[in-house]
Amino acid sequence: MSSLFPALEAGSGRSALRFGDRSLTYGELRAAAGSLAARLDGAERVAVWATPTLETAVAVVAALLAGVPAVPLNPKTGERELTHIITDSRPAMVLAAPGDELPEPLAELTRVDVIPHGDAPPPPEPEDAEAPALIVYTSGTTGPPKGAVLPRRAIAATLDALEDAWTWTSDDVLVHALPLFHVHGLILGVLGPLRRGGSVRHLGRFTTGGVARELAGGGTMLFGVPTMYHRLAEALDGDPQLAKALAGARLLVSGSAALPVHDHERIAALTGRRVIERYGMTETLMNTSVRADDVEPRTGSVGVPLPGVDLRLVEEDGTEITAYDGETVGEIQVRGPHLFTGYLNRPDATAAAFDGDWFRTGDVAVRDADGSVRIVGRKATDLIKSGGYKIGAGEIENALLDHPGVREAAVTGEPDPDLGERIVAWVVPSDPAGPPPADELADHVAAQLAPHKRPRTVRYLDVLPRNDMGKIMKRALHG
Known part of the structure; x- marks a missing residue:
């Protein structure tokens, strides 16, 4: 090659x-x-x-x-x-x-x-x-x-x-300012500019001031994770130089986890610049992305499959989902030249990861009429089967984050003798001294989405457990 x-x-x-x-x-x-x-x-x-x-x-x-x-x-x-x-x-x-x-x-x-x-x-x-x-x-x-x-x-x-x-x-x-031991920071963030013949400026450590300085000094693109963009969104009100620097960037890209809708909207309102999201993982590198030339905002979407990527949604029994209705939930499977060749020393795990030549991502999503993908979570932790419905945790989390009393939120399912699984919301309140009542949050979700998607239990935390990339570690959440 x-x-x-x-x-x-x-x-x-x-x-x-x-x-x-x-x-x-x-x-x-x-x-x-x-x-x-x-x-x-x-x-x-x-x-x-x-x-x-x-x-x-x-x-x-x-x-x-x-x-x-x-x-x-x-x-x-x-x-x-x-x-x-x-x-x-x-x-x-x-x-x-x-x-x-x-x-x-x-x-x-x-x-x-x-x-x-x-x-x-x-x-x-x-x-x-x-x-x-x-x-x-x-x-x-x-x-x-x-x-x-x-x-x-x-x-x-x-x-x-x-x-x-x-x-x-x-x-x-x-x-x-991403770490260099994973796909986002190393392959996209360092090897990407070098393959294009451009340049990369790494901050060493993320600060809003560092972002403002480098974008104002000639930077055209910013890569970050939701935690970084949340901090940028919070800093924008009192930092006109940061707002000007973000407004001058050609492209703001978020990845590794979903960027909450309210952070999308706050950054867009204060800078006139929308953050685009993409979807990938270690084994597949990048699968989809919102395109830079999209004229319509795609808040909450990770865009369409990239050139060369085949993507399908499947039911639990492997049946392919043909609907593009924004409602039918299925597991994402992909194939194409962007895939890994296998797990080192683990032929068993490699074989289990594939359905023929399709890689099983373990992520669940819906597709809109235009082919864009909206991820609702991980199959293992974010697909909740409650009262006969298949519910994605991600849309409930976004609804909760739209409540002014919620600073951070995570949603999980727990066994329930009547429903199969009940929806549990883990909430970091904006004001720890006065958290919003659980019934108020449940009604808020039901009004935005549907009654069967309301949290049945709300638990309050000081902070959500996260890994180095800012992803919420749901397995660490326990009742």
């Missing part, structure tokens, strides 16, 4: 990467990655201590140029989980920034310090499109994390599909 990074071949003086006050041009990145790639020659795979630094970006690019699969490691991973990942993936070495202290599970690995400068041209990239490029470990919510093997063609297919959907060009300057 062709090069993942055509702009590296020219090695220009154009800015490629900037992390804080440290940066590399395409020429400097080419030399630094080329020098490191030579040291990786012959390795079966390598681990990357994925801090939000210039060194991580250089390490991953070097591994891709060398044709050596890279395993990004979350620096916050606990010892038990990290030991599992290292034992499972068996990297020959670990790449890290000089001075990084590595935990005990990495002690037996050969350490290679990443130096972000060099003088060697990169080797020829592998021509095999199926060659493993990255092994990214899943979150492990239902057991030990599994290593999703992502081939070179999946990375190219997803990034080229997003070029089409987002009119992404070499003139774009991407701003983000």
Whole structure:
């Protein structure tokens, strides 16, 4: 296949990467990655201590140029989980920034310090499109994390599909502050700009001031997760410079979880700029997105399937759903060149993940008449069967968030002898001293949606449990 990074071949003086006050041009990145790639020659795979630094970006690019699969490691991973990942993936070495202290599970690995400068041209990239490029470990919510093997063609297919959907060009300057051990921050946020020949500015740590500064200083795109956009929305009223900077961006993209409707509307009202959402996961990279050229707002939608992606909804028995009615709920299945090749060392899990050549995402959604997808949650935790109805938790959460007394909300199902499952709302009130009454919230949901979607139980919390990406960990919610 062709090069993942055509702009590296020219090695220009154009800015490629900037992390804080440290940066590399395409020429400097080419030399630094080329020098490191030579040291990786012959390795079966390598681990990357994925801090939000210039060194991580250089390490991953070097591994891709060398044709050596890279395993990004979350620096916050606990010892038990990290030991599992290292034992499972068996990297020959670990790449890290000089001075990084590595935990005990990495002690037996050969350490290679990443130096972000060099003088060697990169080797020829592998021509095999199926060659493993990255092994990214899943979150492990239902057991030990599994290593999703992502081939070179999946990375190219997803990034080229997003070029089409987002009119992404070499003139774009991407701003983000996402971690670099997962798909959103690493593949979209670093490899995406490099494949387009544009540039990325990583904040290191998210702040509303950092976002305002970088967008006002030439940034054209912002990638974030709902927690980040919620903080931006809250800061907008008292920060005209932030509002001006967001208004000047070409594209605001949110992913990894649903962005609440009220944050959508607040940002749009104060900046004139709408946030678009996309849908992907570790095993599939990107499946759908709202298009940059859509003229109609698509609040609550993750858009239409990307070029090259086949998507269908199925019933629990595997029957395909043909309705585009915005009501019929089914599991999302996808197929296309953007898919992973399988789970490392887990042929059983790989086989179970597929229905023929269709990947079972475990996400449930409805489709509107125009083909756009609205996700209502995870099949395992967000599809609630109550009183003979199939109900998606996501739409109830959005209805709750529309209540002025609700700051955050999550919805789950619990066993009920009469209904099968009853709907339970977990609410962080806007005013902890005066939370809205449970019957008021139930009536609010029933009036917006339907009576059978009202919460039967409301539980109040100080904070919802979330992971590093801001996703609510529903399995941690207990009665």
